[in-house]
Amino acid sequence: MVTIRDIAQAAGVSPSTVSRALNDSPLLPDGTKSRIREIARELGYERNELALGLVKGVSRVLGLVVPDIGNPFFGEIARGVSNTAHNSGYSVVLCNTEGDRERERVYATLLRRRRVDGLVLASVKMDDPYVLELARSQTPYVLVSRLSRFVDAPFVVVDDREGGRLAVEHLVRLGHTRIGFIGGPSDVQSSNDRMEACREVLDDHRIDIDETWLRSAEFTQQAGHEAGLEILSGPTRPSALFAANDMIALGVMQAADELGVTIPAELSLVGFNDIAYAAFPRIQLTTVAQPTYDMGCIAAEYLLAVTQHGRKRKLRKFLEPRLVVRNTTAPPGTTSSGTQQTQPRAKRGLRSKKGR
């Protein structure tokens, strides 16, 4: 590999002069600078960022910790982080924890060793102790998509209460009064928030809640399927269900199909997340969209802001979710399923905003 002193030798100057030339220092006359740069180019010089990082004490690298990069939700976040980081000349090292606590902490120290300038944590289980540990260390970090009550860190999450409100108010407005809710694991804050919002809306409208229509499930299609079967085969059936996430909703859909309950005529269904496949022709799930990509972007921006000029004010953002109405919701007791208003899916409008 050609170094700065190779260039120095070729140009008949000292290494420091070469360094200044390449960094466009005002101490050097333009003539010298361009001459040296030319030589550097000819020699195919590539500066060694490791050495740079060593002397500057800064690596221009961000760490991104996600539980499952194969999951498009985190994939989109990663895309946002990666793109904005790249635009600021930062690289991002990917840490896939597979949801494993132990790996999380291993990664945390690994990243500290590499002297990353900051961390984006998308993996945090609520109140994970290692976040506390991290908070004590020097490395700045920002939480994304989930937040921890225990630490006072910058974060960017979607406003889950607002999302829940959007979903349930949509149902109420359609005329539903028999509304059920299938939540995620009870230790997931965002799920609880959605649930609470649901209760609030129903309270506001003086609508009673039938506790047998409330369930808690894993965030999987499987779990949604089971919960759906239970609720729908009960003695009284709700006319609408709000699921805390799209996977659960899809499970419910499967259950409904199996029981011969038609959607949306006999059951309205709302999900959460707007995973790409909610828009599929045969699915057409009404759901609450999160600006996932944007979350990644903003998280990276926050982190860069903190690393570059220290935290100024509180960096914390609740992003607005958006209701996407498709074909799984209708007024209760509708018989024909063909009379649906189809709101064409907003073509990833959020994505184009900051993409590429």
Place this chain on the structure above:
Amino acid sequence: MVTIRDIAQAAGVSPSTVSRALNDSPLLPDGTKSRIREIARELGYERNELALGLVKGVSRVLGLVVPDIGNPFFGEIARGVSNTAHNSGYSVVLCNTEGDRERERVYATLLRRRRVDGLVLASVKMDDPYVLELARSQTPYVLVSRLSRFVDAPFVVVDDREGGRLAVEHLVRLGHTRIGFIGGPSDVQSSNDRMEACREVLDDHRIDIDETWLRSAEFTQQAGHEAGLEILSGPTRPSALFAANDMIALGVMQAADELGVTIPAELSLVGFNDIAYAAFPRIQLTTVAQPTYDMGCIAAEYLLAVTQHGRKRKLRKFLEPRLVVRNTTAPPGTTSSGTQQTQPRAKRGLRSKKGR
């Protein structure tokens, strides 16, 4: 940050001794080693990998270049790469190119600057010139999922011909004779391979090909929808379609639904990739599964093998795809009456086979 010399001072030894202690050098007696390690631990020492990388000329970092990390296909590859890299003590820096050539080359030089030990390229458009450039540079790399004819690099791809064969033979075995194919962009090798395999199988079975049932489309649902509409509303309809990827197949499914063509009764449909959502209750797409995660793992293994002990033999792997039969394929004409017409003899040999 506490350095090795801080420890040295605290222990009353020289920095080199500390270094040897931490690296478990046999030159030091066990007593000293453990004593120093203890002090290091108390001080909360974290070794600086940047410095290490500088002196060793090796960074223990791999670069991963993908076009879209939000796409679960690449997400799974990333997961494989990340996990195996991590098991060998390597980190991986994520490069999301958004399919942009320019970004690809920017990333390539950025990664060289960071002195990454190797690259996993999942983004390569067939015969991309920058791969050539890369091939000349020192950095070892391995291609995954797509390969380039022009360079002789290690790669791991799925055997697309075999995949195509599986799909079409499945259709033939069901009794189909009027079979169409919707390929991806014509500069994507894997799509072409699937297509060729398709032709071969049909040839083997002496089944004519109607060229009007052949289309080329982008790898999107949108494009699949258009192609599907064209083919299905033509004067003669195939009884089966093989799509070069699941997104296209889903587009076709949408087209069929719109045209009132029932699947699988009137049209059998096979996709490629087995994206997670092909298994959804309402979709149930028969498709060819790729071991995506494994591809990532093997790619990383290859790369590590090359970086650690230079390439020994040719590292190249064709992974076996697997046919997943769901509900979009059935014997032809299950319900439909005799709309069957004998096809005009297809003109053949538009394109001669290119060798490989």
Place this chain on the structure above:
DNA sequence: ACCATCGGATCAAACGTTTGTACGCAGTGG
């Protein structure tokens, strides 16, 4: 008593940069 050996530890160079300081030199104003 001498030399060789050896265990245990230090020295110093090296990795490739950046950057504060100093140096030499030309011009300028007094």
Place this chain on the structure above:
DNA sequence: CCACTGCGTACAAACGTTTGATCCGATGGT
């Protein structure tokens, strides 16, 4: 003619490691 200024450049230290060479004292053999 001196002091000053400004410009262009060089020197050298520093960043945090690793590692070959070296050193020192004790031990053992002859």
